[in-house]
Amino acid sequence: MTTSPAHGLPDYLVAYLAQRDAQRANAVADVLGALTDRERALIKDAAVMGYVRGRMHPDSEAHPKDSAVLAEVIDACLAHPDLYPAVAAVAAQS
Secondary structure, eight states: OOBOTTTOOBHHHHHHHHHHHHHHHHHHHHHHHHSOHHHHHHHHHHHHHHHHHHHHSOTTSOOOOHHHHHHHHHHHHHHOTTTOHHHHHHHHHO
8 A cells, every 4th residue: 555645645545535526526517517597696696605704703603593694695695786696686676
């Protein structure tokens, strides 16, 4: 058994992890490819804003319930319509 000097993991494990990374990337690409442009834009807007808001959340505070998070994310997206055009387009229709 050989190991890679960069991280000390066995080569077979490094190869397996690389294979799983590729499989996950392909699965993500398949799902994104099956979505409509609107669905993809909405998921992107929500994912990005959710990530941003999560990074801003203080470690010492409890996480709010899903409904509160959803309302906060939509509110934040509406505050920056140029950055979240899919959410802004839905708001403009209502």
